[in-house]
Amino acid sequence: MRNKTENKKLTNAGMLGYFLKGSVHLFVLCITASMIMTFLTTVIPQIIKFTIDNVIDDQPVSGLVGTIAGAFGGVERIRDDIWLIALAIMTIAAAMLICRYCSLYFNRRANETLMRRMRNELFSHIQRLPLSWQLENNTGDIIQRCTSDADNISNFVSQQLFTLVRITMLLTLSLVFMFLTDVKLAAIATAFIPVIIGYSLVYFVRVSKRFKECDEQEGVLSTIAQENLTGVRVVRAFGKERYERDKFEKQNTYYTSLWVKLLKKMALFWVSSDFIAGIQLLFIIVIGTVFCVNGGMTAGDLVAFISYNTMMIGPVRELGRIISNLSKANVALTRIGQVMNAEEEVYGINEGKISGDIVFDNVSFEYLADKPVLRGVSFTVPQGTTLGIIGGTGSGKSTVAALMDGLYAPTGGKITIGGRDINDISPATLRNNIGLVLQEGYVYSRTVGENIALAAADGSMENVKRAASVACVDEAIESFANGYDTVVGERGVTLSGGQKQRVAIARTIIRDLPYMIFDDSLSAVDSDTDAKIRAHLKTECEGTTTVIIAHRLTTVMHADNIIVLDNGEIAESGTHAELMAKDGIYKRIYDLQMDLPDELKEEARHG
Ligand SMILES: Nc1ncnc2c1ncn2[C@@H]1O[C@H](COP(=O)(O)OP(=O)(O)OP(=O)(O)O)[C@@H](O)[C@H]1O
Numbered sequence: 321m322r323n324k325t326e327n328k329k330l331t332n333a334g335m336l337g338y339f340l341k342g343s344v345h346l347f348v349l350c351i352t353a354s355m356i357m358t359f360l361t362t363v364i365p366q367i368i369k370f371t372i373d374n375v376i377d378d379q380p381v382s383g384l385v386g387t388i389a390g391a392f393g394g395v396e397r398i399r400d401d402i403w404l405i406a407l408a409i410m411t412i413a414a415a416m417l418i419c420r421y422c423s424l425y426f427n428r429r430a431n432e433t434l435m436r437r438m439r440n441e442l443f444s445h446i447q448r449l450p451l452s453w454q455l456e457n458n459t460g461d462i463i464q465r466c467t468s469d470a471d472n473i474s475n476f477v478s479q480q481l482f483t484l485v486r487i488t489m490l491l492t493l494s495l496v497f498m499f500l501t502d503v504k505l506a507a508i509a510t511a512f513i514p515v516i517i518g519y520s521l522v523y524f525v526r527v528s529k530r531f532k533e534c535d536e537q538e539g540v541l542s543t544i545a546q547e548n549l550t551g552v553r554v555v556r557a558f559g560k561e562r563y564e565r566d567k568f569e570k571q572n573t574y575y576t577s578l579w580v581k582l583l584k585k586m587a588l589f590w591v592s593s594d595f596i597a598g599i600q601l602l603f604i605i606v607i608g609t610v611f612c613v614n615g616g617m618t619a620g621d622l623v624a625f626i627s628y629n630t631m632m633i634g635p636v637r638e639l640g641r642i643i644s645n646l647s648k649a650n651v652a653l654t655r656i657g658q659v660m661n662a663e664e665e666v667y668g669i670n671e672g673k674i675s676g677d678i679v680f681d682n683v684s685f686e687y688l689a690d691k692p693v694l695r696g697v698s699f700t701v702p703q704g705t706t707l708g709i710i711g712g713t714g715s716g717k718s719t720v721a722a723l724m725d726g727l728y729a730p731t732g733g734k735i736t737i738g739g740r741d742i743n744d745i746s747p748a749t750l751r752n753n754i755g756l757v758l759q760e761g762y763v764y765s766r767t768v769g770e771n772i773a774l775a776a777a778d779g780s781m782e783n784v785k786r787a788a789s790v791a792c793v794d795e796a797i798e799s800f801a802n803g804y805d806t807v808v809g810e811r812g813v814t815l816s817g818g819q820k821q822r823v824a825i826a827r828t829i830i831r832d833l834p835y836m837i838f839d840d841s842l843s844a845v846d847s848d849t850d851a852k853i854r855a856h857l858k859t860e861c862e863g864t865t866t867v868i869i870a871h872r873l874t875t876v877m878h879a880d881n882i883i884v885l886d887n888g889e890i891a892e893s894g895t896h897a898e899l900m901a902k903d904g905i906y907k908r909i910y911d912l913q914m915d916l917p918d919e920l921k922e923e924a925r926h927g
């Protein structure tokens with residue numbers, strides 16, 4: 321985990337270094353194994369040259385080759401036991417295989433370690449970012465940053481950077497051997513290298529735009545599929561299957577045509593660069609043969625030279641691709657940098673239980689500049705009492721709940737709990753004292769029991785059952801085949817809207833917190849159950865300071881105090897009886913909603 325002192329802005333290179341912690345040694349091992357393998361590759365043409373010049377032909381040996389031949393009993397002995405050469409080649413080949421295995425193994429391990437660290441760091445950092453950041457950024461985009469951008473980076477390090485090192489080493493060693501063999505021929509061969517690299521670079525830079533386009537169009541295609549699948553009910557209900565199929569087919573055809581065009585271009589590139597490499601080889605063979613005939617080079621020299629040339633020319637053509645991919649990795653690093661460099665929310669320490677009245681003092685709030693959502697809102701919720709909030713849609717009720725929980729800071733005025741400014745209470749303390757049941761009841765793809773015990777200090781089955789019974793969802797859960805062990809959400813049983821809401825309520829009740837806020841949490845349950853839950857809350861959660869937000873008047877009318885929000889302002893407040901006497905908005909809502917028999921109306925009137 322990134323600790324706070326480390327939480328400074330990182331550059332792209334700094335971030336790469338940070339992610340590489342823990343996998344550097346693996347990459348070093350991988351590169352070392354690969355270097356040994358590359359070196360061994362360049363030894364084989366030397367053995368072939370020795371065989372042709374010194375074993376088949378009878379040229380004298382000298383220097384290092386002579387010493388090595390001496391160790392094997394001299395050239396004469398080797399000529400008699402020609403299998404020694406085969407053995408040498410086989411031994412080198414075996415050593416190369418081992419190096420290749422080690423290099424691949426360390427590469428994969430390093431890559432997985434890097435990926436794991438990147439995903440963990442990103443995920444845990446995102447968990448600590450403020451809610452406002454999460455809301456400002458598109459979910460799909462955040463997921464893409466954590467998956468395909470992270471993939472791009474690890475791909476770059478484990479494949480491209482690694483290949484770059486390998487090719488550079490191969491190129492250097494081959495050129496050294498080629499220049500040692502014949503300077504003039506080596507100079508001719510080398511003259512082609514910038515042409516080949518330049519050609520592939522120009523090609524890959526140009527084609528990278530096409531690759532990007534393909535990526536984008538793939539994104540469009542998967543969005544169409546995703547929207548169709550998540551909105552499957554709407555598609556079926558409106559009979560839009562044909563329209564959806566046509567839309568998908570059209571995009572799919574376009575996407576395929578882009579790839580076909582791209583593949584044609586790729587084929588053209590490889591053929592034309594094969595042609596350039598062929599011309600280079602032709603020059604080497606013709607001029608090399610002339611040198612051999614004139615006695616400047618031996619046959620073994622020429623064969624070894626051609627081997628080195630063939631060995632390096634293939635990978636050199638890849639250089640353009642790797643260099644053009646550098647920008648791709650840089651873009652991915654920048655995109656991830658925007659996440660990693662976003663300021664984390666200071667969560668602070670949990671000070672334990674807090675108590676006292678909640679006071680809103682002239683509070684105003686705006687999500688976007690100059691678009692006030694709350695204006696001069698003042699009210700007090702004395703400790704242990706219940707506040708009801710009612711108001712039209714968009715009047716600011718959920719915003720009041722979010723401010724109480726410290727999810728946003730008020731842009732004007734002051735909120736205090738027990739006399740302390742909410743800004744001075746750490747989010748850790750607030751979230752461990754205030755239970756907010758969100759308007760959108762969300763269940764995770766886990767068992768019902770786990771969904772309820774999610775944030776509980778004591779998640780025992782007994783406690784889970786108690787919370788479920790307070791939230792009146794126990795009977796529904798027990799009717800499932802696996803009871804509390806029933807998996808719900810996308811992978812399991814689908815809960816009804818009202819069941820989801822009640823699971824969300826149980827999840828908060830189980831925590832036994834001093835403050836609870838129910839944001840329209842009873843909207844999807846019938847009036848009877850609504851009344852039952854409220855009665856349970858009264859007896860089971862005595863002493864809890866409760867805020868109930870609702871559209872249905874009966875849900876709030878028994879509260880100790882009720883505020884009526886209208887367009888971000890408090891239009892009225894008081895008890896049910898007081899508000900009824902005022903003959904204002906509350907009374908109007910009452911008249912509209914209470915299409916009840918007279919005797920019930922009378923009962924409701926007195927709360
Ligand atoms: N994250 C946000 N960014 C910008 N504006 C927002 C955001 N959330 C809410 N709003 C705006 O703030 C206003 C109040 O929204 P709020 O969710 O508090 O209303 P509400 O009273 O809870 O409505 P409902 O009864 O429909 O739940 C609305 O006009 C809404 O468009």
Ligand SMILES: [Mg+2]
Nearest residue numbers: 717718759840
């Ligand atoms: Mg709301």
